[in-house]
Amino acid sequence: MTNLYLLLISLLFIVSRSSSSSIVNPSKVKQVSWKPRAFVYEGFLTEEECDHLISLAKSELKRSAVADNESGKSKLSEVRTSSGMFITKNKDPIVAGIEDKIATWTFLPKENGEDMQVLRYEHGQKYDPHFDYFSDPVNIARGGHRIATVLMYLSDVENGGETVFPSAEETSRHKTSKTDDLSECAKKGIAVKPRKGDALLFFSLYPNANTDAASLHGGCPVLQGEKWSATKWIHVDSFDKIIDHGGNCKDMNENCERWAALGECTKNKEYMEGTPELPGYCRRSCKLC
Known part of the structure; x- marks a missing residue:
């Protein structure tokens, strides 16, 4: 299955007639996990793109919220302690180019994506393990479940801030990586270290559209430095049609x-x-x- 995914990426890379900003390079895509399906694209964003997204977000940051499981409404919670804001699609040519790259890499239509959310995590801030698919009928009504998430790292983090999948199925390759420089939080599962320009793609649904419990994931506390990221949530249907x-x-x-x-x-x-x-x-x- 992994080889098939990379083959599809390779074919798209060869036949794409779009601008260079939206062409993907399959050699930079590494498999993180197959349960859940998760991949890292090394250098997905340029340094200029990362800095641009941060500059757009800095003056608009507000305390991050979570969706209530019953009502679907946003609420503040200690589960998520970051600050963030949303950047509308096609806000400017750079944002539009990033949107194009995401659609090219994921094979998912741009109209199925939510506006991009930029987040800042300061010392000690984190996001406890959670699912990106919904449990309430209000959010599912618009675009259906979130099928995939693209998490783009806009800065390096000196210590902590990893994205961890505590329910992921481990392989011998991942078990031997526990001795590297991961935080204690990240060692509780398969984890990805935030590196400026890299992007993590993972799927919250199986190919048959059932929810994948192994997609449980969290943002580990930042122990040293500051973490900036941008998230693109993608639904099974168009998210542009407002209910x-x-x-x-x-x-x-x-x-x-x-x-x-x-x-x-x-x-x-x-x-x-x-x-x-x-x-x-x-x-x-x-x-x-």
Whole structure:
């Protein structure tokens, strides 16, 4: 199965006609685990791309929240102590290029992805083991389950901050790696050290769409330094169609139809279509209903 995945990546690398920024190099992809399916792409982002995402996020950071298992609403929790913010798709050419690369590597449509979330973990901050798929009907209604996660590391971390899979099935190769420079938290499973520019891809669902309990993962506490990362969650269906529960799928400006014809639904998506927290002003003209 691993060879098949790498073969598909190789074929895409050969036949891709897109710009160089969205071409992937299969030789840089390493298997982390097969249960769950997890891979690391070494040098997925350039140093400039990493620094750009951090610069966009710095002034907008807020305390990170988690989704309530019953209501689906966001809430603060000691399970997750980082700070973060979301960057809308196609915010600028660099962000759009990163989105293209993610779609090329994962073979999953861009419209199935959520906005990119940039996170900062300071000393002692962490994210306890959790699943990226949902348990509540509210979040599943929009785009279905999260099928895959791409976690991009935007900085090196001196000590700690690893991504750990405590329920992953270990192999002899991973068992012998326990003597390296991992933190005690990371030694509780298969772990990936944060290295600037690297990206971790793992799947939360099996190919038959059933949830994979082995995809349980966490962010180990940062023991020294600071950790910056960017997360792209990808669903089984389009996430761009905003679910309307209150009859609010309408135009709020008489110019919406003209703006949509000029391509503003893509260029100015946050205003035109809105976000999960705030509906946009031209949802009908952007064909969300």
